Amino acid sequence: MFDFLIHGFDVALSPLNLGLALLGALLGTLFGALPGIGPINGIAILMPLAYTLGLPAESALILLAAIYTGAEYGGRMSSILLNVPGDAGAVMTTLDGHPLAKKGLAGPALGLSAVSSFVGATIAIIGLTLFAPLLAEVAVMFGPAEFFALMVFAFASMSVMMGKDPVKTAIGAVLGVLIGTVGVDSSTGVLRYTFGLPELYDGIDFVVMIIGLFAISEILLMLEHANRKDGNDGLPPLGRVFISLKEVMACKWTMGRSGLIGFIIGILPGTGASVAGAVAYTTEKRLSDKDNSFGTGNMRGLAAPEAANNASAAGSFVPMLTLGIPGSGTTAVLLGALMLYNITPGPMMFSERPEVAGGLIASLYIGNIVLLALNLPLAGVFARVLTIPRWVLVPGIAILAFVGVFQLHSNLAAIYLMLIIGVFGYLLRKLGFSLAPVILGYVLGGLMEQNLRRALSISGGDLGILWQSGISLGLWIAALALLLLPWLLPKLWQAKTSKA
């Protein structure tokens, strides 16, 4: 049953792939530590380089996955030291992490968060190893109708769980799907929304889309923070850099519980690190906050979200590898990256491309150890990254974005399109949208339409096929329940309390 893992370690331990995992871990931590750049931006900016190196699919995926997990590690730096979360997933880390830094315990806080990240990720990777092949076996039975229902479920779960505003999350996803419809329709050859521009015949390119959406909009957004004097230019002193075994052991159950919570939440499509961190933090507060010290610099309050958000990063690989449905915005980017290699992740990947699935999982084990080894002694070095001024950072991102798009397309149309998408992404963010649903919609939309049309051509146009099987009917009901839940729960609650 674990043949794929043995094969995977063979792949991941080759000198090239081992080197890439190291490089990715290092780059990811650095990019994650950069102020304002979360995992998804880091991957968006670095992805074109992965293609430039002309790597085979499994190696590129190993590099990108190492960047992803590395960025989750690096994201905690600015949360703890500056009280500025690098991305949504690190918001909870600021609650107890920054107060610890203010107490002069920045060093131990960084150390503990590295250990909890490691523990959380390890739990989730073991979960991934055990659970993914089982899920893949179930998923082999999925036909187009089931996949369509699954994607409806994924979008429903995303709308409810991701972001503050469900309506905007849904709108963002629809816009993403619409952007995905541009170009030639694969089954009839009809051109859609190309407005006679030959550059658009192949659709809006994935790399152009993510670099525009994440890197360019980030540059525009950073301008605001460059102007705002937030008075935290200086780093707090790190204090002692080492964390004692006793301090780690005091948090062992916190890490264990939070890792498990993070893994389970990571599996649910559309719910990423931010939800995992929040749920783990509130659970831990309820369970172990005896002296009401959560929020004032409690070690457990730091360990919980850190273990959970790293666990959810690994957990979000489960639906991506087995069903082809990404569990988070960042795995959506990775999924798109795989599709560029003509690999559509799904249940067959474990049997047809074991070197990709197994290699990735094995590299997660290796990357995780590398990250712990890098992050414990080098915390001080990585923390220096935070002091890089914006006037160096921003032009650097601009060069990477231009070179990244240009080397893939060698034409300026792609660069103009990237800039247009960047402005679009900036406007969306200013309007209170989160970008993850947009990228999920863009990546999943095409698959959703294909599966819908395939299902209906099997049935000769009869819509009934979409909910005929038990699996798809169950998914439809689950999706409906998810959408109605936030609306029904308060009403039920009210009815109950008014009776009492």
Add this chain to the structure above:
Amino acid sequence: MRLAADRLLGIVLIGLAAFVAVQAMQLEVPFSYDPVGPRAFPLGLAILLAALASVLIVKPGTNEAWPGRQLSVKLLLVLVTLLIYALLFTNLGFIITSLLAVASLSRIFGASWGKALLTGGLMAVVSYFLFAHALGISLPSGYWIEPLL
């Protein structure tokens, strides 16, 4: 009553939905065995988008603070810099355009002229060697420059 940004957005999105729908209806579909065709999916999306946009008009959500005048000017400057960078990228070549773009961006983001020019020069040369020599990416050398070399 002030028109909330979300209401305006809702109206724009309904316009977009209508546009998507009209465009979809105009697609000419050759004969095929596919009972759905290329029209249905965008049409469905347009209907969904219009419905969601109506919710937004009835119940607008919250937005982030919009940039003030000073910031808007800077935003525009950044965009113009990037646009000029793109326009000249293939004509003046990677090194010169990168130097100019980096210096300009640095300056907009608060560096002094001296620091901005120094960053521009260093970043352009270092990244050129990194990309072109270490990674083997072919970068534009510049149509206007080539004859002079």
